[in-house]
Amino acid sequence: MVTLAEVARHAGVSASTVSYVLSGKRTISTPTRERVERSIRELGYHPNAGARALASSKSNIIALMMPLRTDMYLPVMMEIAIAVATTAREHAHDVLLLTGQEGPEAARRVVGSGLADAMILMDVELEDQRLPLVRVTPRPAVLIGLPSDTTGLTCVDLDFAATGRRCVDHLAELGHREIAVVGEAAAVYERRTGFAERTVRGVRERAEELGTRVLHRPCDGSYESVAGTLARIFDERPGTTGIVVQNEAAIEPLLSLLRQQGRAVPEDVSVMAVCPEQVAAGTSVPLTSVAIPAQEMGRLAVELVMARADAGAGRDQAAVPPRIELLPPTLTVRGSTGPAPTPR
Amino acid sequence: MVTLAEVARHAGVSASTVSYVLSGKRTISTPTRERVERSIRELGYHPNAGARALASSKSNIIALMMPLRTDMYLPVMMEIAIAVATTAREHAHDVLLLTGQEGPEAARRVVGSGLADAMILMDVELEDQRLPLVRVTPRPAVLIGLPSDTTGLTCVDLDFAATGRRCVDHLAELGHREIAVVGEAAAVYERRTGFAERTVRGVRERAEELGTRVLHRPCDGSYESVAGTLARIFDERPGTTGIVVQNEAAIEPLLSLLRQQGRAVPEDVSVMAVCPEQVAAGTSVPLTSVAIPAQEMGRLAVELVMARADAGAGRDQAAVPPRIELLPPTLTVRGSTGPAPTPR
DNA sequence: ACCGGGAGTTGAAGCGCTTCAACAGATCTC
DNA sequence: GAGATCTGTTGAAGCGCTTCAACTCCCGGT
Numbered sequence: 001m002v003t004l005a006e007v008a009r010h011a012g013v014s015a016s017t018v019s020y021v022l023s024g025k026r027t028i029s030t031p032t033r034e035r036v037e038r039s040i041r042e043l044g045y046h047p048n049a050g051a052r053a054l055a056s057s058k059s060n061i062i063a064l065m066m067p068l069r070t071d072m073y074l075p076v077m078m079e080i081a082i083a084v085a086t087t088a089r090e091h092a093h094d095v096l097l098l099t100g101q102e103g104p105e106a107a108r109r110v111v112g113s114g115l116a117d118a119m120i121l122m123d124v125e126l127e128d129q130r131l132p133l134v135r136v137t138p139r140p141a142v143l144i145g146l147p148s149d150t151t152g153l154t155c156v157d158l159d160f161a162a163t164g165r166r167c168v169d170h171l172a173e174l175g176h177r178e179i180a181v182v183g184e185a186a187a188v189y190e191r192r193t194g195f196a197e198r199t200v201r202g203v204r205e206r207a208e209e210l211g212t213r214v215l216h217r218p219c220d221g222s223y224e225s226v227a228g229t230l231a232r233i234f235d236e237r238p239g240t241t242g243i244v245v246q247n248e249a250a251i252e253p254l255l256s257l258l259r260q261q262g263r264a265v266p267e268d269v270s271v272m273a274v275c276p277e278q279v280a281a282g283t284s285v286p287l288t289s290v291a292i293p294a295q296e297m298g299r300l301a302v303e304l305v306m307a308r309a310d311a312g313a314g315r316d317q318a319a320v321p322p323r324i325e326l327l328p329p330t331l332t333v334r335g336s337t338g339p340a341p342t343p344r
Numbered sequence: 345m346v347t348l349a350e351v352a353r354h355a356g357v358s359a360s361t362v363s364y365v366l367s368g369k370r371t372i373s374t375p376t377r378e379r380v381e382r383s384i385r386e387l388g389y390h391p392n393a394g395a396r397a398l399a400s401s402k403s404n405i406i407a408l409m410m411p412l413r414t415d416m417y418l419p420v421m422m423e424i425a426i427a428v429a430t431t432a433r434e435h436a437h438d439v440l441l442l443t444g445q446e447g448p449e450a451a452r453r454v455v456g457s458g459l460a461d462a463m464i465l466m467d468v469e470l471e472d473q474r475l476p477l478v479r480v481t482p483r484p485a486v487l488i489g490l491p492s493d494t495t496g497l498t499c500v501d502l503d504f505a506a507t508g509r510r511c512v513d514h515l516a517e518l519g520h521r522e523i524a525v526v527g528e529a530a531a532v533y534e535r536r537t538g539f540a541e542r543t544v545r546g547v548r549e550r551a552e553e554l555g556t557r558v559l560h561r562p563c564d565g566s567y568e569s570v571a572g573t574l575a576r577i578f579d580e581r582p583g584t585t586g587i588v589v590q591n592e593a594a595i596e597p598l599l600s601l602l603r604q605q606g607r608a609v610p611e612d613v614s615v616m617a618v619c620p621e622q623v624a625a626g627t628s629v630p631l632t633s634v635a636i637p638a639q640e641m642g643r644l645a646v647e648l649v650m651a652r653a654d655a656g657a658g659r660d661q662a663a664v665p666p667r668i669e670l671l672p673p674t675l676t677v678r679g680s681t682g683p684a685p686t687p688r
Numbered sequence: 689a690c691c692g693g694g695a696g697t698t699g700a701a702g703c704g705c706t707t708c709a710a711c712a713g714a715t716c717t718c
Numbered sequence: 719g720a721g722a723t724c725t726g727t728t729g730a731a732g733c734g735c736t737t738c739a740a741c742t743c744c745c746g747g748t
Binding site for chain 1: 696697702703705
Binding site for chain 4: 689691692693695696697698699700701702703704706707708709711712713714715716718
């Protein structure tokens with residue numbers, strides 16, 4: 001392995017000069033800089049990450065914790081992870097992938113050892129185990145998701161309450177008076193992961209204001225479960241004309257079942273979803289939907305965490321106060337929603 | 345931050361002793377070891393990762409490169425990634441997530457800087473850009489997937505050729521004489537990612553032996569595309585009674601379309617898939633399938649790469665020669681395949 | 689002509705850990 | 719009972735980088 005000292009010798013300068021060329025923290029004359037840069041290229045030099053981390057006490061690594069739960073929709077997680085990794089590279093950082101296996105200990109270990117100098121936490125629960133750690137650690141952290149107590153925390157998420165309201169607005173405008181929400185798996189609510197609840201709360205809230213009736217049913221993604229849920233919905237509320245789905249896995253089965261039952265979309269039933277754009281556009285009936293902006297969330301999380309990291313390095317970290325960043329929902333109308341059928 | 349020196353002072357021993365307690369590379373008497381361990385616990389000591397990497401020139405980090413292609417099935421990738429991260433932890437390693445954004449440079453950077461001391465490459469193409477690097481680097485690497493020239497490489501993958509053969513066997517046993525393969529998106533074949541081709545080759549090979557007719561059509565996951573593909577299949581080969589699907593996204597649309605066309609599964613058409621177990625079990629008709637063992641692949645990749653890393657550290661790395669590890673396909677019969685209908 | 693000061697460069701002191709060589713004392717061996 | 723062999727422990731030398739303080743020029747101001 002080529003070392004900085006060898007580069008210095010090759011370029012006929014001191015080690016410090018090479019270091020300053022690399023970091024740009026001191027002005028170096030153009031001829032010197034160019035000479036050093038040439039030596040670096042010719043020797044194929046790569047600064048040693050460990051030595052760097054040791055000397056500067058910054059690892060240039062962001063830890064990304066994503067507890068994997070089988071009932072969470074993986075593509076969204078994945079998209080966020082990819083966005084995080086990509087954005088991190090733009091800030092000259094790499095991403096360390098932590099799963100939930102180790103529990104909250106993982107965060108302690110990674111931060112305690114100086115392996116990572118910032119953290120992004122996904123799949124946040126309302127009373128998340130990792131919060132005490134996050135509140136205490138000096139390293140910047142950003143949550144993707146919203147716990148119940150957010151004091152002192154920086155969070156990024158889709159504004160699911162607004163999303164719920166937006167869905168009701170849309171259906172109500174089209175004249176629907178009875179709507180059903182096909183939600184996430186029951187386990188998601190029990191675990192009290194905030195987002196699912198927030199959506200339903202948003203739906204209920206606006207529905208009350210507008211005098212719309214709402215029926216909410218959790219539903220896991222299996223065909224059987226969707227069939228059961230749908231049957232119960234039309235059983236309890238035969239007048240239902242609008243359905244909001246917040247469970248990507250349930251979408252195709254739902255559309256397929258409606259077809260089988262002879263209920264046309266959108267003539268008899270309007271269906272809308274809360275899901276990634278790609279999913280909404282690719283279904284058998286392109287779906288009116290509120291997008292889950294996975295990429296933006298990942299990107300924003302990194303930007304926020306880096307801002308805090310830089311501030312911590314520079315002046316006071318209070319310069320970048322904690323904040324809650326709720327992305328406004330974007331509704332895209334596609335073919336699956338239409339005017340409510342006139343009751344006969 | 346607590347340092348090793350502080351632990352040593354607190355325990356009344358030298359720094360080296362603490363280090364040896366931590367690494368277990370020298371025998372330490374039980375009383376001393378326990379005293380040190382207590383100090384470690386009491387002070388909440390975490391060894392500094394950078395210093396460790398510098399002194400030992402091992403980072404205990406595995407780089408996982410996964411170029412993200414939108415046409416690849418993300419859940420499988422994700423499952424592999426999770427398995428890799430989990431297994432890596434069992435070997436006291438962490439995982440660094442690299443996306444395709446940077447291209448092959450990422451590998452050079454990460455290995456050159458000593459950030460990672462091993463690599464796992466996913467989504468391998470037949471003539472992969474990263475191969476020259478992998479062949480040259482002294483760090484152990486394992487590919488998940490099979491390039492065209494595997495000399496000197498260690499690879500892990502499902503045996504897709506055998507998978508193709510297995511599918512034909514199964515259908516032929518049930519009396520099917522004309523089968524269709526609904527494949528991956530055309531882009532997947534163009535890019536010459538090996539696995540899709542290998543499956544089709546396996547299918548063709550065995551079909552020839554058994555005198556079965558085969559029609560293969562690429563197909564992206566959209567409903568439209570599946571509809572078109574299916575129409576063309578029955579148009580060209582009206583006698584088709586068996587379908588093999590190798591594109592997770594196409595499964596539900598396919599089943600839905602068959603239902604609409606009044607073709608019963610499995611009475612009129614037998615359908616089988618190459619996909620993760622979870623997917624096969626959760627569809628509207630539980631599918632007879634060959635599993636894509638994502639977890640095993642991730643786990644095995646880590647085991648292999650660690651074996652090489654340990655060997656490199658110990659004696660000669662030739663002790664663990666490169667090898668190709670093709671997992672044998674496992675067929676699970678569910679409800680979607682049955683005897684071929686008697687031709688009328 | 690002299691001094692203050694910025695620009696450019698450097699030597700040296702660590703950063704916190706691993707590991708080698710060395711040593712003291714206990715245990716064998718004949 | 720003397721030398722050989724273990725066992726447990728230690729001091730010190732780095733690992734490759736960053737960064738501080740210091741030093742040398744050279745320029746402009748007076």
